[in-house]
Amino acid sequence: MLQQFFILCSGADTAILNTCTKGEQNKYAGIGATVFFTAVMAFIASSYALYTVFDNLFTSIFFGLIWGLLIFNLDRFIVSTIKKRNSLSSEFIQATPRIILAVIIAIVISKPLEMKIFEKEINQVLLEEKNEMTLVNKEQIALQYTPKIEKLQQDIAALKTEIATKEKETDALYNIYITEAEGTAGSMRLGKGPVYTEKREKHDAALAELKQLKVVNASKIAAIETEIATLNAAYAEAVQNSQPIIDGFDGLMARITALDKLPWMPSFFIFLLFLAIETSPIIAKLLADKGAYDIKLEEEENILKTWVTQKIQQRQLIQSTDAVLNEKIYNKIEEEEAVYAYKKQKAEALLKLQADAFHNLQVKQL
Numbered sequence: 001m002l003q004q005f006f007i008l009c010s011g012a013d014t015a016i017l018n019t020c021t022k023g024e025q026n027k028y029a030g031i032g033a034t035v036f037f038t039a040v041m042a043f044i045a046s047s048y049a050l051y052t053v054f055d056n057l058f059t060s061i062f063f064g065l066i067w068g069l070l071i072f073n074l075d076r077f078i079v080s081t082i083k084k085r086n087s088l089s090s091e092f093i094q095a096t097p098r099i100i101l102a103v104i105i106a107i108v109i110s111k112p113l114e115m116k117i118f119e120k121e122i123n124q125v126l127l128e129e130k131n132e133m134t135l136v137n138k139e140q141i142a143l144q145y146t147p148k149i150e151k152l153q154q155d156i157a158a159l160k161t162e163i164a165t166k167e168k169e170t171d172a173l174y175n176i177y178i179t180e181a182e183g184t185a186g187s188m189r190l191g192k193g194p195v196y197t198e199k200r201e202k203h204d205a206a207l208a209e210l211k212q213l214k215v216v217n218a219s220k221i222a223a224i225e226t227e228i229a230t231l232n233a234a235y236a237e238a239v240q241n242s243q244p245i246i247d248g249f250d251g252l253m254a255r256i257t258a259l260d261k262l263p264w265m266p267s268f269f270i271f272l273l274f275l276a277i278e279t280s281p282i283i284a285k286l287l288a289d290k291g292a293y294d295i296k297l298e299e300e301e302n303i304l305k306t307w308v309t310q311k312i313q314q315r316q317l318i319q320s321t322d323a324v325l326n327e328k329i330y331n332k333i334e335e336e337e338a339v340y341a342y343k344k345q346k347a348e349a350l351l352k353l354q355a356d357a358f359h360n361l362q363v364k365q366l
Contacts, residue, residue: 006032011080013297020292028293034281035075041277048253049112071105071204078102079281083298094361102278110274114267115255125258126250133246138239145235152224159217166210173203211290248355305336
């Protein structure tokens with residue numbers, strides 16, 4: 001039962017193969033088994049690749065099954081259409097397009113499995129890329145907010161500098177009226193005289209202005225700090241909203257790109273493995289000796305070809321003979337007076353009928 005299934009997978013003619021030896025049947029059962037397991041590997045590989053795209057198990061299995069059946073049909077077609085000839089070079093030329101197709105299929109099958117085998121290494125590469133993308137993303141978003149924040153911080157520094165400058169002026173006036181009272185500067189008179197009073201009033205006025213300036217600038221600084229906090233919150237929100245896009249950067253194309261950044265040698269050997277699996281049925285048919293099945297199949301094809309050629313030749317002979325006979329017959333008829341008189345009589349009758357019909361039509365129109 002299993003052998004018959006694998007023979008069916010090989011695409012061989014079971015009616016002819018059943019008349020061959022067990023060894024010949026086993027050979028084609030082995031070829032069919034290779035075709036079948038290649039399709040199974042294609043199903044597994046495509047299901048995993050599609051799972052990375054759709055992230056849905058049932059969808060991936062469904063489309064993976066379709067892909068596996070497609071690969072099975074292609075391999076079965078490739079193997080079944082390679083005919084054994086007496087020349088290995090002619091067989092190789094015949095198989096060259098199929099080998100090219102097998103290489104393409106091997107690449108398609110091996111790539112998803114490479115991604116699964118090197119999944120941890122690919123995840124590490126993707127993690128590094130995501131971290132780099134996160135930093136670049138923050139820098140790019142910061143370019144939208146940093147100039148505004150720096151300008152506002154400069155405004156706060158200017159307001160604080162204004163207060164500090166006013167404080168220095170007030171402190172200087174304080175020292176002036178104190179030293180005037182002590183008699184160590186100014187008029188050099190000890191006590192609180194008119195000069196002291198004047199200088200004290202200047203200090204008090206400056207102190208009042210300082211207090212008012214502190215209140216006004218504190219309000220301005222608070223408003224600016226609120227604006228800076230709003231900008232920082234907007235920056236944090238922009239970074240947070242864009243982060244899921246970076247976190248989701250692990251699709252099929254991203255993983256293939258990450259795989260290409262890994263050392264090429266392991267991936268190359270995996271590709272060679274699948275290439276060997278995919279081309280093994282073709283290589284087996286090319287290297288195998290011409291067996292009983294191939295001889296009987298060639299005989300069946302020759303019988304059919306001979307029969308079709310014979311039919312074509314017979315139809316051509318019938319056509320040429322019929323043409324010669326018709327020519328002779330019509331030449332004889334041409335010489336007979338009775339046929340000429342009969343056709344003349346019929347032609348005259350037809351012309352009379354046409355004349356009568358034309359006359360009647362003209363009368364109706366009058």
